[in-house]
Amino acid sequence: MTRRAASSAWRVGLALGLLAVLVPRDARTQDAGPESAACTTLGEVLGAAPRQFRAVASDEYETLFDSWRARITLPGFDTCWVDDVTRAFWCLHRANGVAEAGRTAARQAEHLDACWPAAATHQNIETGEDGVTRLIQDWIVAEGRRIRIVHRKPARGEGLSAVFLYVY
Numbered sequence: 001m002t003r004r005a006a007s008s009a010w011r012v013g014l015a016l017g018l019l020a021v022l023v024p025r026d027a028r029t030q031d032a033g034p035e036s037a038a039c040t041t042l043g044e045v046l047g048a049a050p051r052q053f054r055a056v057a058s059d060e061y062e063t064l065f066d067s068w069r070a071r072i073t074l075p076g077f078d079t080c081w082v083d084d085v086t087r088a089f090w091c092l093h094r095a096n097g098v099a100e101a102g103r104t105a106a107r108q109a110e111h112l113d114a115c116w117p118a119a120a121t122h123q124n125i126e127t128g129e130d131g132v133t134r135l136i137q138d139w140i141v142a143e144g145r146r147i148r149i150v151h152r153k154p155a156r157g158e159g160l161s162a163v164f165l166y167v168y
Helices: 003-022 025-029 033-048 098-115
Strands: 057-062 067-070 079-083 089-095 120-127 132-140 146-154 161-167
Touching (some): 033 098, 098 132, 098 161
Antiparallel strands (some): 057 067, 079 089, 089 161
């Protein structure tokens, strides 16, 4: 590829990226089909991030999690919380096995890709000393806000399998 072609391709990519950021969220999600309800709800949570998460929290406090139960529960999750320490919004789906957790994580990733198709993404795999593997996917959306899906699975295939979604 010539230097001129590479420069043109870079400019086109930059322009498309800027358009994705500058187009209002409502315009990006209105054609999302079945994901539109999830996009709208998650958009509300993002709108409260990070300083106003307390606005989506209920009065119910769980000391085990150091979190307030959220008044909003995202589709596909059992419950959502507002962390009292990190001020993050997070949701939990407790799965009946590794395979179900994998399907749930994949479904959530598809929803996020449909809601924010131009968002920068990052994937990582962490294996902790606790024998748990965490498959992590990040989406960097408007104004540097992040959405993270963590598929937590035991390394040996036995034990708690879960999917977490975090909004920072």
